[in-house]
Every structure is written in structure tokens, then in C-alpha cells.
Amino acid sequence: MKKLTLLALFLSVLTSLQAQESELSEGILFDGEPYLAMDPQNPQHMVVAWMGYAWLNRIAIHYRVTFDGGNTWSPxxxxxxxVDGYTCADPSLAFDSEGRVFVCYIDYIEDGSAGAVYVRRSDDGGLTWNDAVEVISVEEDPGEYPLDRPWMAIDRSGGPNDGNIYINTKPAPWEPIPNASYFIRSTDGGASFEDWVYTDAPGWSVGDFIASPMAVxxxxxxxxxxxxxxxWDPAESLIPRIMLA
Structure with missing residues (x-):
């Protein structure tokens, strides 16, 4: 009887785990690089974004929202x-302390001749999105195309910098070394972004030997x-390092 009870418990847990799997993209061609964010004020509320093919729109940033812990999702x-003809990449998501959700992504021409990193805010939990705000464009730091991997974090501390948005980017992957890492911030809740600066500093430099130095x-x-x-700067360290700024 004990073995049967344990077997029944195991099957129940296995069935429960399987029931939690949901196909979200529902695409027929490419879907990839998903990013999931949970509302820190409501763990039942989650937003997912990903790169996916959209009919007559090349690769776009797709998204869905759940308010019941993933049992159901918005269409x-x-x-x-x-701009018509652009393509998108690298979405990231974050909530602020007021429960608003932000999405950061690249929208550009694939040859790197035009485009930028953008941020949009949603005031209804991710169902709709406000107009895009430019973060950094392909023309910045000429010849480096500093749009790749725009990862984002938001201050939710309740302190003096609450609501600040921080974003790091790096050059396009085809750019030869030396490369740099870029840092951009917003101090007005994403309404605008300040001019970019390099992420590293003397003594803690990216150096000339790291290709596409991604910062998080x-x-x-x-x-x-x-x-x-x-x-990795041999003048600072004989071995490559991961720095924490």
C-alpha cells in the first residue's frame, strides 16, 4: 500500500509539472530569445517578450501577459x-516600484546603417505600450554600432533614485576589437535618456582584447x-577578469 501511495504521489506531481507548460509564441517560423519578468508587487502578474517573425513586419518584439500566474495569457x-523595413532584437523587461512595466529592445536595419535602442512603458500591465523613447542610436560612437544586448535594470528601492532606468549595450558582434561597453541612464522614469558613457574606468578597463564586451x-x-x-588589459591584470562596477 505504501508503494502504491508513493507511486500515486509521484504521478500526481509529474502531472502537475506537465500541466504548467504552455506554448506562448504560437509562431510558424522563427521565435526566440524570450525574456520573462514578474511584477514584484504581484507574483501572479508576468510579462514575456520575445523575437518572432511577424507577417510583412520581419522580426518584431512579440509579447503576452498573464494576471493569474500563467494559467491564461493575453493573445x-x-x-x-x-520605421517600415526595420527588424528587432534582444528584448528585456523590468518593472518599476509603481507596477509599470518597461520593455527595451533594438529596432534597426540589419546591415547596421540605421536604428537605435528603444524603451517603451506600459501603464496597463503590458497589454499596450506607449510611444518609444530612443536610448542610444547606431550613429553614437561612430563605427562601433553600439546597439547590441541592451540589458536593462530599474531602481525599485524607494530611495532617492527610485525609478531610474539603467541600460548597458555593446558594439555589434561583427565589429573587430578593440570594443567598448556603454552605459546609459534615465532619471525621469524613461521619458528621456542621458548621453552614453563608457562602462569601464581606469584600473578596471575592458581593454583591447575582449570582443563584444557584454555588461549586465x-x-x-x-x-x-x-x-x-x-x-582584459595586461597592464592591469595578466589574466582576463569579470569586473563589478
């Missing part, structure tokens, strides 16, 4: 391009911004 939708930001509960990024 798939996609964010319109800034996060904000602690105390409001302190942390950025992890790679670097």
Missing part, C-alpha cells in the same frame, strides 16, 4: 517598428547599481 501581439546591470534593494562586465 500574442507585437510592437510596431519605428542590476540594482540592489538599497538602490545601489551594480554592473558586471568582462575586461
Amino acid at each position: 500574442p501581439a507585437f510592437i510596431p517598428h519605428q 546591470p542590476t540594482v540592489g534593494s538599497d538602490g545601489l547599481l551594480h554592473i558586471a562586465y568582462p575586461g
Whole structure:
């Protein structure tokens, strides 16, 4: 009887785990690079964004929303391009302390001749999105195309910088070394973004030997911004390092 009870319990758990799987993209061609964010004020509320083919719109940023922990999702939708003929990549999502959700992504021409990183805000939990705000364009730091991997973090500490948005980017992957890492911030809740600066600093430099140095930001509960990024400058260290700024 004990073995039968354990077997029944195992099958029940297995069935429960399988029931939690849901196909969200429902695409017929390419779908990839998904990003999932949970509302820190309501764990039943989640938003997912991904790159996916959209009819007559090339690759676009698709999204869906759940308010019941993933049991049901809003219909798939996609964010319109800034310019017809553009394509999108690399979505990231984050909530602020007021429960608003932000999406950051690239919208560009694939040869790198035009485009930018953009941020949009949603005031209804991710069902609709406000107009895009430019973060950094392909023309910045000429010849480097600093749009790749625009990862985003938002201060939710309740401190003096609450609501600040922080974004790191890197050059396009086809750009030869030396490369740099870029940092951009908004201090007005994403209404505008300041001019970019390099992520690294003397003594903690990316150096001339790291291709496409990807940086990742996060904000602690105390409001302190942390950025992890790679670097290798033999004048500073004989071995490659991961720095924490």
C-alpha cells in the first residue's frame, strides 16, 4: 500500500509539472530569445517578450501577459517598428516600484546603417505600450554600432533614485576589437535618456582584447547599481577578469 501511495504521489506531481507548460509564441517560423519578468508587487502578474517573425513586419518584439500566474495569457501581439523595413532584437523587461512595466529592445536595419535602442512603458500591465523613447542610436560612437544586448535594470528601492532606468549595450558582434561597453541612464522614469558613457574606468578597463564586451546591470534593494562586465588589459591584470562596477 505504501508503494502504491508513493507511486500515486509521484504521478500526481509529474502531472502537475506537465500541466504548467504552455506554448506562448504560437509562431510558424522563427521565435526566440524570450525574456520573462514578474511584477514584484504581484507574483501572479508576468510579462514575456520575445523575437518572432511577424507577417510583412520581419522580426518584431512579440509579447503576452498573464494576471493569474500563467494559467491564461493575453493573445500574442507585437510592437510596431519605428520605421517600415526595420527588424528587432534582444528584448528585456523590468518593472518599476509603481507596477509599470518597461520593455527595451533594438529596432534597426540589419546591415547596421540605421536604428537605435528603444524603451517603451506600459501603464496597463503590458497589454499596450506607449510611444518609444530612443536610448542610444547606431550613429553614437561612430563605427562601433553600439546597439547590441541592451540589458536593462530599474531602481525599485524607494530611495532617492527610485525609478531610474539603467541600460548597458555593446558594439555589434561583427565589429573587430578593440570594443567598448556603454552605459546609459534615465532619471525621469524613461521619458528621456542621458548621453552614453563608457562602462569601464581606469584600473578596471575592458581593454583591447575582449570582443563584444557584454555588461549586465542590476540594482540592489538599497538602490545601489551594480554592473558586471568582462575586461582584459595586461597592464592591469595578466589574466582576463569579470569586473563589478
